[in-house]
Amino acid sequence: MKSYEVNFDGLVGPTHNYGGLSYGNVASQSNSQQSSNPKEAALQGLAKMKALMEMGFQQGVLAPQERPDVAGLRSLGFSGTDAQVIEQAARQAMPLLVASCSASSMWVANAATVSPSADTADGRVHFTAANLNCKYHRSIEHPTTSRVLGAMFADQKHFAHHAALPAVAQFGDEGAANHTRFCREYGEAGVEFFVFGRSAFDTRYPAPQKYPARQTLEASQAVARLHGLSDDGVVYAQQNPSVIDQGVFHNDVIAVGNGEALFYHEDAFLDTEQMLAELSAKLAKRGGQFKAICVPRDQVSVEDAVRSYLFNSQLLSRADGSMLLIVPQECQNNPRVWQYLQELTSSGGLIREVKVFDLKQSMQNGGGPACLRLRVALNETELAAVNPGVIMTPPLYGTLTQWVDKHYRDRMTESDLADPQLLLECRTALDELTQILKLGAVYPFQIN
Template identity: 95%
Template sequence: MKSYEVNFDGLVGPTHNYGGLSYGNVASQSNSQQSSNPKEAALQGLAKMKALMEMGFQQGVLAPQERPDVAALRRLGFSGSDAQVIERAAKDAMPLLVASCSASSMWVANAATVSPSADTADGRVHFTAANLNCKYHRSIEHPTTSRVLGAMFADQKHFAHHAALPAVAQFGDEGAANHTRFCRDYGQAGVEFFVFGRSAFDTRYPAPQKYPARQTLEASQAVARLHGLSEDGVVYAQQNPSVIDQGVFHNDVIAVGNGEVLFYHEDAFLETDKMLAELQAKLGKRGGNFQSICVPRSQVTVEDAVRSYLFNSQLLSRADGSMLLIVPEECRGNERVWQYLQGLTSSGGLIREVKVFDLKQSMQNGGGPACLRLRVALNQTELAAVNPGVIMTAPLYDTLTQWVDKHYRDRLSENDLADPQLLLECRTALDELTQILKLGAVYPFQIN
């Protein structure tokens, strides 16, 4: 039976703004308070989805969240009508209003961790929504994320959904941004690679000194248990604390993997040789031939990697066996990174082609091509069981671009977040979107 890796890209929400909310994310902090363009952001994301679909890749879409999150503001003591809640938050606690308006759910690499049926004990595809509890503005996402994923992957015969892990620092979970799967074929048993920044309980593991390590070893282990993964199908590796302190807040900012290949920076991990040997041995037992591409610091520095998002790219396998790397425009703008990529593709190695996409609106807020997609490996039967409304087609692309043009603003500043009309615009847009994507009632305003 044929199997696929389906990329479900996050649709940028109507409140896309530069709130500078993510400490440790250099781009997010450096562009704080600038005016954003939600319409352009959404259309840039849709253009990438359409392009990959036209290249022959299976492509889906994942809906954004309701923002501002009035219910979250009510839990923090603001009362009255929805408009009054927004007005009072803007007057008394503007940073909380900005957090409640975050459109960061667009980066669906943080939505959940996904294990394909070939790896799990019960033969179903497993999803665990990420608690994202390192940042308040992201910690409020997982209830809606769970409902949206449940509406997309509803057939319990094929799909299993787990609630987010306990919302405490010891189980900080950032989802697929710190998870990669290696396999010979998407439908065959593979090795799931969990990268953590620190251990909550074992002091033998070093921790960064400047920025927080968002993913814990204990969270990764809990997800592996929930998904019924076998010990010989899992590898855990620690992210280098020094690169976290240089702005590498997730593993997908310093490494990307797909199929049998890991593309990573020389400084990405601790005990790299040991990790590579374990991946090679475990994948070898499952019929695979693990291969790695190390980018040396002498050619691309960690700073270059962070500013260009070289590794926050999509590594895709084409039908002829060659690999394609999808990178943001910022890679072409960095001389050292672009020179490295030209040499990489001309060497006749594993990665044969690089394609560049303009994702400036997302990049300025700290998310590149890899942040924008959640990968789900599915066999033909499972793909047929996915809600067809979320699978990208040419007509759906046209419908969604018209929807964005109709509902999105082309400029948004922090002061605009205090406009109660923005909430009404968002709810009107999302109510229509759930009908387009055939999701049913997934948002709080539709349920309560």
């Protein structure tokens, strides 16, 4: 039976703005308060989805969230009509309104952790929505994320869904941005790789000094237990605290894996040699041959990696056994990174080609190609059980671009977030989107 790694890309929401909400994310903070373009952002994301579909990769789409989060604002003491709630928040607590309008759900690498059926004890694909409790604007996502994923992967014979972990610091969970999987073939048992920034209970693990470590070891271990993963199919590794303090807030900013390969920066991890040896040994027991591609610090600094998002790329397997790297335009704009990539692809190694995409609207808020997609390995039977409305096709691409053109603004500033009309625009757009994607009622305004 054939198997695939399907990329489900996040559709950028109508309230896309540069709120500078993510402490530790250099791009997010440095572009704070600039004017954004939600329409351009959504179309840039759709263009990437279309391009991968046309290259022959399985591609899906994951819907954005309802914003502003009026229900969340009500729970914090604002009252009256929806318009009055927004007006009060804008007058009394503008930073809170900005957080309640964030379109950060576009980065669906943080939506959940996914384990394929070949790895799990019950033979189903398992999803655990990430609690994202390090940042308020992201901590409010998981209830809707769970409903959307449940509508996409509804067949309980093939799919199992878990609620987010407890929303406390000890179980900080950032989803697939700190998780990848190595395997010989997508449908075969693999080794799941969990990267954590700190331990909540074990003081032997060092912690960063400047920026927060968002993923805990304990959260990663809990997800592995929930998914029924065996000990010989899991490897835990600690992110280097010094790179977190340089703006590497998730592992997918400093490393990316696919198939049997890990593409990583020399300074990405602690105890790198031990980690590589464990990955190699465990993958070998599953018939795979682990391949490590290390980017030396003297060729690409951590600073260049963060500014270009070299590692926040998509590493994709092609039919001839080689790999394709999908990178943002910022890699081409960085002379040192671009020179490294030219040398890499001309060396005859595993990564043979680089394709560049303009994702400036996402990049300026701190998310590149890898942030925009959630990977789900599925066999043919499981793929057939996925809600067909969310699988990208040429007609769906056309429909979604028309939908964006109809509903999205081409300019968004902080003052625009206080406009009650924005909430109505968002709800109208999302109500139509759920019909396009055949999701049913997944948003609070549709349920309450």
